[in-house]
Amino acid sequence: MSLSAHRPGSGAIHSLVELVRRTLNFDPLVIVNSGLIVIGLITSLRSAGNVLYHYAEKTCLSTVHVRAEDPLYEDIVRWMNDHAFRRHNFLSVLAQTTNSSDNDKALTRSPLGQLESDNLVSYREVDDNSFIELKPFHGSRFFRFKRTWMLFSHAASSPDSSTRPPQVDSNPPLKLQCISLSLSPIKKFLEEVRAYGRKVCVSSITVYRTRPDSRDLVRWSSVASRPSRDISTVILDKQKKQTILRDINEYLHPHTRQWYANHGIPYRRGYLFSGPPGTGKTSLASAIAGVFGLDIYVLSLLDPSMTESHFIRLFSEVPTRCVVLLEDVDAAGLNRGEVRPSGDGTQPHSAKTPSSNTAVSLSGLLNAIDGVASHEGRILIMTTNVPQNLDRALIRPGRVDIHIRFELPSHEELRDLFLSIYSDVYQNAVVPIGDKKRETGRLHDLAVRFAGCLPERRFSIADVQGYLLRYKRQPEEACGNVRSWVEDMEYGELSS
Numbered sequence: 001m002s003l004s005a006h007r008p009g010s011g012a013i014h015s016l017v018e019l020v021r022r023t024l025n026f027d028p029l030v031i032v033n034s035g036l037i038v039i040g041l042i043t044s045l046r047s048a049g050n051v052l053y054h055y056a057e058k059t060c061l062s063t064v065h066v067r068a069e070d071p072l073y074e075d076i077v078r079w080m081n082d083h084a085f086r087r088h089n090f091l092s093v094l095a096q097t098t099n100s101s102d103n104d105k106a107l108t109r110s111p112l113g114q115l116e117s118d119n120l121v122s123y124r125e126v127d128d129n130s131f132i133e134l135k136p137f138h139g140s141r142f143f144r145f146k147r148t149w150m151l152f153s154h155a156a157s158s159p160d161s162s163t164r165p166p167q168v169d170s171n172p173p174l175k176l177q178c179i180s181l182s183l184s185p186i187k188k189f190l191e192e193v194r195a196y197g198r199k200v201c202v203s204s205i206t207v208y209r210t211r212p213d214s215r216d217l218v219r220w221s222s223v224a225s226r227p228s229r230d231i232s233t234v235i236l237d238k239q240k241k242q243t244i245l246r247d248i249n250e251y252l253h254p255h256t257r258q259w260y261a262n263h264g265i266p267y268r269r270g271y272l273f274s275g276p277p278g279t280g281k282t283s284l285a286s287a288i289a290g291v292f293g294l295d296i297y298v299l300s301l302l303d304p305s306m307t308e309s310h311f312i313r314l315f316s317e318v319p320t321r322c323v324v325l326l327e328d329v330d331a332a333g334l335n336r337g338e339v340r341p342s343g344d345g346t347q348p349h350s351a352k353t354p355s356s357n358t359a360v361s362l363s364g365l366l367n368a369i370d371g372v373a374s375h376e377g378r379i380l381i382m383t384t385n386v387p388q389n390l391d392r393a394l395i396r397p398g399r400v401d402i403h404i405r406f407e408l409p410s411h412e413e414l415r416d417l418f419l420s421i422y423s424d425v426y427q428n429a430v431v432p433i434g435d436k437k438r439e440t441g442r443l444h445d446l447a448v449r450f451a452g453c454l455p456e457r458r459f460s461i462a463d464v465q466g467y468l469l470r471y472k473r474q475p476e477e478a479c480g481n482v483r484s485w486v487e488d489m490e491y492g493e494l495s496s
């Protein structure tokens with residue numbers, strides 16, 4: 001019995017090889033063998049390259065990693081797109097639809113902008129005008145910065161990135177490398193990148209919110225970079241506005257930081273904005289961020305994915321200078337009833353009660369605000385609709401230094417709102433200067449009449465703004481119909 005194995009199909013291969021040899025007059029095995037040698041060579045060169053790269057990385061390559069949630073990340077991507085990637089021709093890129101505000105400006109200049117609001121317009125064509133950006137997204141690129149060659153690497157987040165597109169929602173970290181025994185070339189590069197980012201975004205603020213990443217870890221993520229809100233558009237008693245602006249201005253001054261250090265006081269400042277919904281608490285926080293050129297980090301205790309340890313970590317991750325907006329602190333269930341004084345009576349503890357809809361306890365919140373991990377230099381703004389429900393420990397000086405009470409608007413504030421909404425109605429009209437003055441005077445009279453038709457301290461600014469938005473360009477109609485709106489609102493309240 002023969003022991004030689006006879007593999008099925010080997011006879012067919014043999015006959016095929018014979019056929020090719022006879023008809024084409026050359027041996028196909030030579031090509032197959034050469035191909036195998038080339039593949040082997042490439043594989044060994046690649047693994048030799050990898051070994052060399054890892055060796056160089058340990059000995060003479062300086063490397064910096066930047067996490068996706070760090071503000072530097074956006075700055076680097078922006079800089080790379082505007083400088084290093086401009087001259088390259090990439091074949092694999094990320095396509096991104098950008099709805100820039102410039103586009104909207106262009107729209108108002110176009111014939112569409114002239115149309116009366118009664119005409120119906122299909123926006124399919126208009127949307128097509130939003131421009132498409134093609135951005136290099138992942139991969140490694142060499143670029144030159146001040147005579148130093150650097151390597152920018154941006155891995156795709158999915159493991160088999162060759163077959164699946166990169167997951168844009170969970171950006172992996174960036175890596176910057178250069179041949180140097182010190183980190184200073186990359187440091188200089190990062191400084192340049194940050195300065196560039198500041199120059200480009202001088203009149204806009206970036207809003208960061210929390211978002212769970214692919215591993216369910218809650219992280220900061222920039223949700224919008226938008227033009228900052230002009231503080232003059234926030235309607236609030238002049239004195240209150242001045243008080244908070246002056247206080248923050250003084251706090252941010254470098255001398256003040258030194259003063260705090262000299263006196264051994266933690267360099268922190270907290271503000272509480274309280275008042276009914278829709279009275280401008282969030283609007284003022286975002287306008288303050290704009291005035292002082294700070295980014296804004298918004299935290300909500302009601303975020304279902306927020307745990308106490310996430311909350312404390314997120315607090316410690318904000319940059320030194322920024323506005324941290326902690327919204328609706330009352331809704332966290334952190335009221336007096338839930339607080340148990342500790343043994344020494346100094347540090348209160350709160351238990352999570354069944355009514356509490358957050359995983360963050362009062363002691364966790366206090367810990368985040370002024371624990372060792374909490375950054376000095378940031379501005380904390382807490383907002384609440386029911387300040388009387390807040391625990392004393394949360395609002396004691398050092399945690400809340402200034403309390404701004406927002407109220408439902410007075411006649412004067414309603415008049416200011418009307419003027420602010422219609423300020424540009426006559427400005428764009430082509431009329432002689434004398435007529436313009438007359439129109440402005442008329443607008444002022446209308447504003448006074450409008451405010452007089454509304455009861456004081458009855459509706460929120462958000463309510464009244466909602467009504468005025470029905471008449472964006474018709475101040476007369478807004479004024480004429482306001483009484484019936486008030487009746488509807490009051491009747492609605494009575495019947496509900």
Ligand SMILES: Nc1ncnc2c1ncn2[C@@H]1O[C@H](COP(=O)(O)OP(=O)(O)OP(=O)(O)O)[C@@H](O)[C@H]1O
Pocket residue numbers: 233234235236275276277278279280281282283284383384385461462463465
């Ligand atoms: N004082 C105000 N000045 C200018 N606009 C205001 C003011 N109050 C409210 N608005 C407008 O009403 C809307 C809601 O305002 P905002 O979110 O600032 O209110 P809020 O007090 O933070 O409300 P909430 O307590 O519900 O969070 C926004 O569109 C804002 O422009």
